[in-house]
Structures are given as structure tokens and as C-alpha cells.
Amino acid sequence: MKVLVPVKRVVDYNVKIRVKPDQTGVETANVKMSMNPFDEIAVEQAVRLKEAGTATEIVAVSIGPTQSQETIRTALAMGADRGILVEADADVEPLAIAKMLKAIVEKEGPELVLLGKQAIDDDSNQTGQMLAALMGWPQATFASKVEMKDGSMDVTREVDGGLETINVKLPAALTVDLRLNEPRYASLPNIMKAKKKPIDTMSPADLGVEPAKRLEVLKVVEPEKRQGGAKVESVAELVDKLKNEAKVI
Amino acid sequence: MSNLVLVEHEGGEIKAATLNTVAAAKAAGGDITLLVAGSGCGGVAEAAAKIEGVAKVICADAPELESQLAENYAPLIVKLASDFSHVWAPADTFGKNIIPRAAAMMDMQQISDITAVVDADTFERPIYAGNAIATVKSGDAVKFVTVRGTAFEAVAEEGGSAAVETIGGEGDSGLSSFLGAEITVSERPELTSARIVISGGRGMQSGENFPMLEKVADKLGAAVGASRAAVDAGFVPNDYQVGQTGKVVAPDLYIAVGISGAIQHLAGMKDSKVIVAINKDEEAPIFQVADYGLVADLFQAVPELEAELDKVL
Numbered sequence: 430m431k432v433l434v435p436v437k438r439v440v441d442y443n444v445k446i447r448v449k450p451d452q453t454g455v456e457t458a459n460v461k462m463s464m465n466p467f468d469e470i471a472v473e474q475a476v477r478l479k480e481a482g483t484a485t486e487i488v489a490v491s492i493g494p495t496q497s498q499e500t501i502r503t504a505l506a507m508g509a510d511r512g513i514l515v516e517a518d519a520d521v522e523p524l525a526i527a528k529m530l531k532a533i534v535e536k537e538g539p540e541l542v543l544l545g546k547q548a549i550d551d552d553s554n555q556t557g558q559m560l561a562a563l564m565g566w567p568q569a570t571f572a573s574k575v576e577m578k579d580g581s582m583d584v585t586r587e588v589d590g591g592l593e594t595i596n597v598k599l600p601a602a603l604t605v606d607l608r609l610n611e612p613r614y615a616s617l618p619n620i621m622k623a624k625k626k627p628i629d630t631m632s633p634a635d636l637g638v639e640p641a642k643r644l645e646v647l648k649v650v651e652p653e654k655r656q657g658g659a660k661v662e663s664v665a666e667l668v669d670k671l672k673n674e675a676k677v678i
Numbered sequence: 679m680s681n682l683v684l685v686e687h688e689g690g691e692i693k694a695a696t697l698n699t700v701a702a703a704k705a706a707g708g709d710i711t712l713l714v715a716g717s718g719c720g721g722v723a724e725a726a727a728k729i730e731g732v733a734k735v736i737c738a739d740a741p742e743l744e745s746q747l748a749e750n751y752a753p754l755i756v757k758l759a760s761d762f763s764h765v766w767a768p769a770d771t772f773g774k775n776i777i778p779r780a781a782a783m784m785d786m787q788q789i790s791d792i793t794a795v796v797d798a799d800t801f802e803r804p805i806y807a808g809n810a811i812a813t814v815k816s817g818d819a820v821k822f823v824t825v826r827g828t829a830f831e832a833v834a835e836e837g838g839s840a841a842v843e844t845i846g847g848e849g850d851s852g853l854s855s856f857l858g859a860e861i862t863v864s865e866r867p868e869l870t871s872a873r874i875v876i877s878g879g880r881g882m883q884s885g886e887n888f889p890m891l892e893k894v895a896d897k898l899g900a901a902v903g904a905s906r907a908a909v910d911a912g913f914v915p916n917d918y919q920v921g922q923t924g925k926v927v928a929p930d931l932y933i934a935v936g937i938s939g940a941i942q943h944l945a946g947m948k949d950s951k952v953i954v955a956i957n958k959d960e961e962a963p964i965f966q967v968a969d970y971g972l973v974a975d976l977f978q979a980v981p982e983l984e985a986e987l988d989k990v991l
């Protein structure tokens with residue numbers, strides 16, 4: 430079974446982002462970029478499926494600027510077999526991403542697409558569900574456990590009330606949550622090997638998708654700052670202030 | 679303008695997030711129709727008809743809608759949506775699962791997790807874990823919007839008297855099936871709508887220490903939450919997680935115990951009215967957002983807090 434893993438290049442989760450003074454977006458020049466943390470979990474899951482003999486080939490796909498190659502290389506170093514880079518702007522919307530992924534799915538014929546549940550830059554949480562919709566496939570979102578069956582899989586999902594288990598037929602799109610696995614670090618020999626693995630480069634037009642914007646970003650601003658930082662000396666003072674100053678208890 | 683709002687319900691009860699979502703739809707203007715989908719959900723539809731400001735309730739009653747699988751739910755929305763300018767749902771695991779699927783089926787670009795309605799086409803939404811707020815304008819014919827509940831004051835559960843229309847479903851897709859659920863049962867208020875939340879982090883050291891927080895919670899009528907580190911370590915179930923990728927809360931009072939205050943945690947609680955932090959490390963970033971910071975060992979401070987509350991409550 431072939432597995433496709435879409436991986437997004439995002440501002441590293443440790444970076445404290447800065448909003449551009451002209452309010453057009455967030456500063457990404459000279460900022461540390463990494464693979465979206467959820468996508469690392471998706472790659473890890475794919476590699477485990479390959480190690481278990483279930484997956485035969487893992488294709489990592491990234492849509493974004495040329496540097497997204499580095500994100501693909503990270504996936505290759507973790508154990509993906511080859512990469513596809515679709516060169517596009519960094520801020521293509523989820524629906525257009527899903528359309529490009531659909532075109533790639535139709536060409537590659539994977540039985541499983543493993544995505545992150547959300548990209549930590551746009552915080553959209555849409556792409557996997559949209560790809561499933563466009564393909565007419567089932568979807569299993571927020572997965573924290575996956576058990577492969579013959580022609581289907583049982584997926585445990587992290588929902589607001591606790592956990593839920595569903596069975597979805599293959600082919601399917603699955604979006605991973607934090608507790609599915611702990612992604613491995615690529616070893617130095619694997620990083621070296623990854624340099625020789627092939628990456629195909631293409632454009633949205635090659636996939637027949639026009640990544641036109643549906644949402645116009647009017648402005649991006651910083652949120653209101655909290656005035657925090659005050660300390661209390663004792664539990665008694667804390668309780669007194671909560672009762673008599675803040676009046677919340 | 680006309681709005682279709684998805685009603686989230688469980689065990690015959692309407693979830694609180696629905697009322698916040700109706701409030702967002704109201705802010706956009708126009709008629710409000712609610713969609714209650716499920717199996718044997720007539721009672722829920724009757725309750726939904728009483729919600730303030732609702733013009734109509736569509737009750738889609740069919741066996742395949744029982745477990746709210748996206749594959750069966752989305753086609754139903756698609757069938758109804760072209761009569762509306764907006765389709766709304768809470769930005770929780772229910773809405774996030776279903777809405778993007780329906781939006782893509784209609785070739786619409788969803789707008790996720792909005793915190794303000796500027797006008798019927800324009801919305802504010804947090805990005806980068808809430809460290810930036812984007813104002814976006816949609817040109818789509820049907821706007822699919824998910825709503826951050828804490829950003830909108832709930833409408834009243836009573837006061838409306840809408841008509842209920844009952845329809846069927848679109849059939850079983852045969853693509854997916856529901857196997858079971860392990861729902862956390864708790865007598866405490868729901869995390870996302872509680873007036874007070876007390877959360878524990880890695881500093882709690884083990885799940886066996888959480889009853890310490892629960893005792894305080896029960897004195898205050900609070901819900902109990904946690905950081906990702908506490909959930910990952912297995913101290914508490916996943917549905918306790920507060921943060922960028924967990925639940926967003928904005929209670930009157932949030933008490934963070936043994937939590938360092940990572941960006942991803944702050945994303946889920948920094949809009950709380952009053953924040954208390956108890957941490958033994960005075961450099962912990964949580965203190966920067968706390969209105970009342972207490973530098974102390976939590977194993978002393980929390981039992982003391984419980985005792986002190988007894989004196990004043």
C-alpha cells in the first residue's frame with residue numbers, strides 16, 4: 430500500500446512570532462522554519478506502517494516556496510521514500526491545497542493519506558477533511574490510535590468528550606493528533622541517505638489547479654496585551670484578593 | 679442574509695457551544711435556522727425551537743445520523759446549504775470534523791475559529807496560536823464558518839418558539855462506521871463553559887495528585903483542565919487539554935498549577951478574565967500573564983488554598 434504524507438513548512442513552534450508593522454502578515458524572513466509538528470507525527474506513522482510491512486512506499490508532498498524542499502528532506506530522512514514539491518506561495522488556502530493534493534492522489538494512487546490535524550501557522554484544521562470530501566473518501570480526524578484491518582482501519586479519535594472509535598474503509602484520509610506517536614529523530618546516516626532520494630518539482634498549473642484566493646486578508650494585528658506580572662506573597666493574600674479585589678470567588 | 683446553524687447535541691442535550699454559535703450568526707444578521715441531525719432527535723429539535731432568536735428548526739431524523747459521522751452528515755448540509763448565505767458550527771471537534779467536508783463539497787473556503795464578526799462577509803480569527811489576529815473577508819456564495827465559543831456571549835436557551843420541520847437523511851455513505859466511545863464522565867461543569875477552571879501541568883507529577891485540584895474545584899464549582907504535558911504523561915484524559923490544539927477556555931477565573939506557560943498553552947487560556955499561577959519557578963512565563971502569581975511549591979500551596987477557601991466560602 431502506498432502512503433502519501435503532505436508536510437507543511439511553518440514557523441518553528443518555539444519561535445515567538447512578530448506581526449509586520451504594515452499589518453500585512455507575520456514576519457517569516459530570517460525566522461526558524463520547521464516541519465509542522467503534526468506532520469512529523471504523520472510521517473512517523475507512515476514509517477511505522479512501512480516497518481510493519483503494511484506500507485510499501487511513502488511519498489512526502491509539500492506545497493510552498495522552494496525552501497519547502499528542506500521540509501521534504503526531513504521527511505525523507507525520517508524514512509519517506511521520495512518527495513513531491515509543488516512550488517507555490519507560502520499562504521495557499523486549505524481548499525486549494527486540498528485540490529492540489531487531490532490531483533497528486535489521482536496520479537499516485539495511494540490508499541492512505543496521512544495529514545496533520547492542523548497547521549500551527551494558519552490553525553485552520555481543514556485540509557484533510559477537504560481532501561477526503563473532494564475524493565469522496567471517508568475521513569478519520571484527530572487520530573490517537575490506528576489499527577489496520579483488511580481493506581479498512583479502526584481509528585480512535587480524540588474528541589471533546591473523550592475518545593471515539595470509528596472504522597473507515599480504504600482509501601481514506603487520516604489526520605493525526607498529538608498522542609498518536611512520538612516522532613523519531615533522523616539519524617545522521619539517514620540524513621545523508623535522504624540527500625540522494627528523489628524529489629519531483631512541479632507547479633500548481635501542472636496539477637491543473639489555480640490557487641486563487643477566496644479570503645482577502647484585510648489586516649493582521651497583534652492581540653491585546655495582558656497586564657500580568659503581579660505577585661502575591663501567600664495563599665491567604667491570594668484568596669483575599671480573589672474575593673475582595675477581583676471578586677471572582 | 680440567512681443563516682443555518684448546526685446544533686451540537688449529545689445524549690438528548692444541546693451542547694452549550696451551540697448557543698455561542700447562534701450568537702455569532704445573530705451578529706452577522708438575517709434569519710436563523712437550526713439544523714438538528716440525529717436519530718430520534720425530535721426532543722432535541724423541540725428544545726432547539728425555544729432558543730432565543732431562532733426562526734426555524736430543521737430536524738433531520740435518520741438512523742445513519744445517529745453517531746454524527748461526517749460522511750453522512752456533510753451531504754445533508756450540502757443539500758440544505760444553497761438556501762443560505764452562511765453555515766455556522768462551533769469550532770470544536772464536532773464542527774471541525776464536519777464543516778470543512780461540507781464546504782469542500784460545495785467548493786467553498788471555510789473560515790475557521792472566528793472570534794469576531796465585523797460584518798456579514800468579514801471576520802476576525804486568531805492565527806499562530808493566537809499571537810496574531812487576522813481580519814479576513816470572504817467572497818464565497820455560502821460562507822462556512824466555525825465559531826470560537828468563548829468569544830461570543832451565549833444567547834438564551836429560552837424565549838423562542840420556532841417551527842420544526844422534520845426531514846430524512848441522505849442515506850448511509852457506507853464509507854465509515856461508528857464502533858464505540860469512551861466518554862469521560864464528570865459531575866463538574868464543562869471545561870469550555872465553566873466560570874472557573876483549575877488546571878494542572880507536569881508539576882503535578884502524577885495523576886494521583888490531581889484529586890488535590892479536584893477538591894479545590896469542587897469548592898469553587900470549577901472545571902478541571904490540564905496542560906499537554908500532563909495529558910501526554912497520562913495524568914488525565916485527553917479531553918482535559920487546554921491550548922492551541924486542545925480546548926480554548928475563557929472563564930472568569932483560571933488557576934494554573936505547575937504549568938510553565940508555553941505559547942501553546944497560553945493560546946487556550948489567555949483570554950480568561952483573571953489568571954492565577956502557582957509555580958515554584960519565579961521565572962516561569964506563566965507569571966507574565968498572571969494577575970496573581972504565587973511562587974510556591976504546589977504541594978504546599980494547593981492544600982493551603984483548599985483550607986483557606988473553607989474560611990471564606
Ligand SMILES: Cc1cc2nc3c(=O)[nH]c(=O)nc-3n(C[C@H](O)[C@H](O)[C@H](O)COP(=O)(O)OP(=O)(O)OC[C@H]3O[C@@H](n4cnc5c(N)ncnc54)[C@H](O)[C@@H]3O)c2cc1C
Pocket residue numbers: 442466467549878879880881882904905906907908919920921922923924925935936937938939940941942943946956957958959962974975976977
Ligand atoms: C504542536 C504542538 C501543540 C501543542 N499544543 C499544546 C496545547 O494545546 N496545550 C498545552 O498545554 N501544550 C501544548 N503543547 C506543549 C507545550 O509546548 C508545552 O510543552 C506544555 O504546555 C508544557 O506543559 P507544562 O507547563 O505542564 O510542563 P512544563 O513546561 O514542564 O512545566 C512544568 C512547570 O511546573 C513547575 N513545577 C514543577 N514542580 C512544581 C512544584 N512542586 N510546585 C510548583 N510548580 C512546580 C515548573 O516550575 C514548571 O514551570 C504543544 C506543543 C506542540 C509542539
Ligand SMILES: Nc1ncnc2c1ncn2[C@@H]1O[C@H](COP(=O)(O)O)[C@@H](O)[C@H]1O
Pocket residue numbers: 434435436437438465467468490491492493521523526543544545546547548549551552553554555556557
Ligand atoms: N502547504 C502545504 N503543503 C503540504 N501539506 C499541507 C500544506 N498545508 C496543509 N497541509 C496538510 O494539511 C494539514 C492541515 O493543515 P490546515 O488545514 O492548514 O490546518 C497539515 O498538517 C498538512 O498535513
